[in-house]
Amino acid sequence: MSTQSPDSFVIDGKLALPYQYFAGRTGSRFLTSIRDEKKIKGLKCEKCNKVFVPPRQTCERCFEDISENWVELENAGTVTGFTIIRYEEPHQPFKPPYILAQIKLDGADTSLTHIVKGVALSQMKTGIRVQAKFAKNSTSTIMDIDHFRPIKPKFELGYSYDELEIGMSASFTKTITESDVYQFAGISGDFNPMHLNEEFAKMTPFGTRIAHGALPQSLIAPVLGMKLPGLGTVIPEITVRFRKPTYFGDTVTATAEVVEFIEARRWVKLELTWTNQRDELVAEGHAIAIPPTPMG
Amino acid sequence: MNKNRNVGIIGVGQSEFSSHREDVNQPEMIHEAVVEALNHAGITIDDVDCIVHGNMELFEMIHQPDLWHVLGSGAYGKETMRITTGGTTGATLCCAADHLVASGLHDVVLAIGFEKLQEGHTTGGITNMADPLWARQLQTGALTGMTAEQMINEFGEDRAKRASMKYRIMMDQHAMKNHKAHRRFGLQWDQAEDLMVNSPALVGELRMIHMCSQSDGACVMIFASEEKAKEFCKQPAWMKDHITVHREESFYMFGDAPVVTSHRYAAEKLFERNGIKNPKKEIDVFEMYDPSSWWGLDWLREFLLFENDEHIKMVENDEIAIDGEFPVNPSGGVTASNPIGATAMVRVAEAALQIMGDAGEHQVPKNVNQALASGFGGTMWTVLFLMTRDIPW
Numbered sequence: 111m112s113t114q115s116p117d118s119f120v121i122d123g124k125l126a127l128p129y130q131y132f133a134g135r136t137g138s139r140f141l142t143s144i145r146d147e148k149k150i151k152g153l154k155c156e157k158c159n160k161v162f163v164p165p166r167q168t169c170e171r172c173f174e175d176i177s178e179n180w181v182e183l184e185n186a187g188t189v190t191g192f193t194i195i196r197y198e199e200p201h202q203p204f205k206p207p208y209i210l211a212q213i214k215l216d217g218a219d220t221s222l223t224h225i226v227k228g229v230a231l232s233q234m235k236t237g238i239r240v241q242a243k244f245a246k247n248s249t250s251t252i253m254d255i256d257h258f259r260p261i262k263p264k265f266e267l268g269y270s271y272d273e274l275e276i277g278m279s280a281s282f283t284k285t286i287t288e289s290d291v292y293q294f295a296g297i298s299g300d301f302n303p304m305h306l307n308e309e310f311a312k313m314t315p316f317g318t319r320i321a322h323g324a325l326p327q328s329l330i331a332p333v334l335g336m337k338l339p340g341l342g343t344v345i346p347e348i349t350v351r352f353r354k355p356t357y358f359g360d361t362v363t364a365t366a367e368v369v370e371f372i373e374a375r376r377w378v379k380l381e382l383t384w385t386n387q388r389d390e391l392v393a394e395g396h397a398i399a400i401p402p403t404p405m406g
Numbered sequence: 407m408n409k410n411r412n413v414g415i416i417g418v419g420q421s422e423f424s425s426h427r428e429d430v431n432q433p434e435m436i437h438e439a440v441v442e443a444l445n446h447a448g449i450t451i452d453d454v455d456c457i458v459h460g461n462m463e464l465f466e467m468i469h470q471p472d473l474w475h476v477l478g479s480g481a482y483g484k485e486t487m488r489i490t491t492g493g494t495t496g497a498t499l500c501c502a503a504d505h506l507v508a509s510g511l512h513d514v515v516l517a518i519g520f521e522k523l524q525e526g527h528t529t530g531g532i533t534n535m536a537d538p539l540w541a542r543q544l545q546t547g548a549l550t551g552m553t554a555e556q557m558i559n560e561f562g563e564d565r566a567k568r569a570s571m572k573y574r575i576m577m578d579q580h581a582m583k584n585h586k587a588h589r590r591f592g593l594q595w596d597q598a599e600d601l602m603v604n605s606p607a608l609v610g611e612l613r614m615i616h617m618c619s620q621s622d623g624a625c626v627m628i629f630a631s632e633e634k635a636k637e638f639c640k641q642p643a644w645m646k647d648h649i650t651v652h653r654e655e656s657f658y659m660f661g662d663a664p665v666v667t668s669h670r671y672a673a674e675k676l677f678e679r680n681g682i683k684n685p686k687k688e689i690d691v692f693e694m695y696d697p698s699s700w701w702g703l704d705w706l707r708e709f710l711l712f713e714n715d716e717h718i719k720m721v722e723n724d725e726i727a728i729d730g731e732f733p734v735n736p737s738g739g740v741t742a743s744n745p746i747g748a749t750a751m752v753r754v755a756e757a758a759l760q761i762m763g764d765a766g767e768h769q770v771p772k773n774v775n776q777a778l779a780s781g782f783g784g785t786m787w788t789v790l791f792l793m794t795r796d797i798p799w
Binding site: 126127128129130131132133134135136137166167168170171173 | 427428429430431432433434437450451464466467468476477478480482522524525526527
């Protein structure tokens with residue numbers, strides 16, 4: 111008994127509400143094939159041409175008994191709707207937040223409600239393809255499907271055309287050393303003494319050895335090919351205008367930023383900049399990128 | 407008393423009643439009874455205009471079960487309504503279906519009462535009915551030894567105990583003829599002495615053997631307008647009249663004085679407005695909601711408006727047996743089967759089957775021109791039906 115107001119008692123009560131749920135013979139067969147065969151099955155009404163999952167003994171539309179008309183479905187499907195559970199209740203299967211989704215399995219006409227894992231909450235959306243992951247230990251309930259998770263491609267890919275936005279940017283930074291320059295001379299065959307011979311270099315306008323221009327320029331390759339758009343990208347064009355030399359020991363940052371969509375070809379244009387530790391613009395230019403397209 | 411339109415009962419369906427129905431979920435169990443009722447009426451779900459659905463609130467701990475049950479009820483795309491009035495739910499469903507047809511709103515209404523007690527926790531649902539400090543004079547739940555106590559005081563221990571046990575054995579013998587019934591013990595007369603003493607006591611002299619079961623099951627009835635009833639059915643059971651009476655407290659608030667029960671009040675009013683002077687003579691069969699054999703015995707007096715021990719004599723003289731002068735519960739009654747949300751409807755359905763001549767093995771061996779059926783619920787809530795073989799209005 112508590113007294114929230116001075117002259118009125120409030121009497122607290124509590125009831126336990128135990129109950130059980132009978133899956134029935136039809137529901138039990140559905141659960142048995144998940145448990146023993148790792149197969150999700152539905153019941154088909156031939157008359158209405160509908161496949162019900164979870165299964166129903168009778169078609170709710172035409173009232174026909176369909177309880178023996180089992181069809182095997184794919185263990186994969188498409189998310190048709192979802193919600194993110196963020197409040198905590200004692201009866202929940204997991205500690206929130208988690209995703210509860212309606213999943214239309216391939217071959218079914220109705221959606222099955224289940225849990226989706228393996229996707230960032232902010233990235234969850236309808237339409238994604240998911241696959242059933244079966245539980246290690248059976249409870250003979252629907253939780254014998256532990257959860258569904260997105261079907262990932264065999265290889266990770268960078269941003270697709272549709273995922274890119276104007277203003278997205280990425281960069282890579284590296285310190286250019288004497289050893290880098292010497293190896294680059296070997297790679298390119300450019301043994302020009304202005305890069306390799308300090309005494310010779312003293313006579314040039316720079317007064318000391320400088321790196322090959324293409325050496326800092328090449329630092330944009332890891333940006334475009336591995337970050338933005340990323341893996342799977344093809345670069346048909348890069349243009350560069352050099353503004354300052356790169357001396358040995360300089361730290362160069364190569365940056366790319368999406369500035370334009372080339373809609374007709376589903377390509378993007380990126381603005382490129384190279385800067386050093388003195389915030390000087392080393393070089394600038396642009397690239398055309400063919401972003402990766404999802405495989406298979 | 408008059409009605410806009412006559413209403414006939416043209417189809418009855420019942421699932422098998424049992425304490426164990428793991429083989430079906432709720433909509434599947436309901437579907438069994440729906441299909442049987444449609445077949446009995448010789449119609450399809452397309453002929454049905456409206457579905458009324460009900461059970462005890464939260465007994466299965468499921469909110470708005472009628473939505474889920476569309477899978478088995480046939481309510482897809484139809485008018486539908488959910489009704490829950492406690493123990494009388496099944497009876498109130500019949501009242502609603504009758505009103506919906508009599509009013510002219512619908513021509514064919516299918517009423518569904520169900521319960522799946524094994525899935526839930528009955529006491530959990532009932533216990534909070536009355537305030538624990540002020541309102542415990544209300545009846546909460548059906549387990550009460552009060553009637554046994556009163557009858558023992560009035561008629562003597564031996565006579566009262568023997569009569570209630572005889573009533574119980576008769577009901578079991580009736581249930582043996584009804585293959586849908588849940589509890590069919592096959593009790594013999596020579597077991598009476600033993601059961602009166604050795605059946606586990608619940609409250610005072612209310613013993614386990616006297617008490618109703620907890621059953622799973624569904625009952626479905628189809629109500630039709632006069633025109634449709636005649637079209638679909640050779641002999642409908644006509645709904646002549648029904649009355650609902652409710653009194654809150656089942657004890658007299660100001661001490662130990664007799665109260666007019668809702669049963670007696672309902673019977674007086676119903677008989678008066680239908681010109682029934684001698685109910686025992688004029689009514690051919692009575693399906694009574696008898697939650698225990700003590701109550702069944704005592705309530706016979708209330709419904710038949712007796713003052714003294716005529717009801718005891720009726721039992722002692724086998725008059726309430728299926729082949730007796732005034733057969734009571736040829737189906738076996740509530741002590742045999744009690745899927746609560748369906749129980750009161752089963753009374754009306756069984757009375758209708760007796761009029762239609764379709765009760766099978768437990769059909770009473772005489773013409774049933776007029777039948778009575780009662781529903782009961784807590785606290786003291788009576789619904790009493792009068793059904794006829796001839797078109798009433």
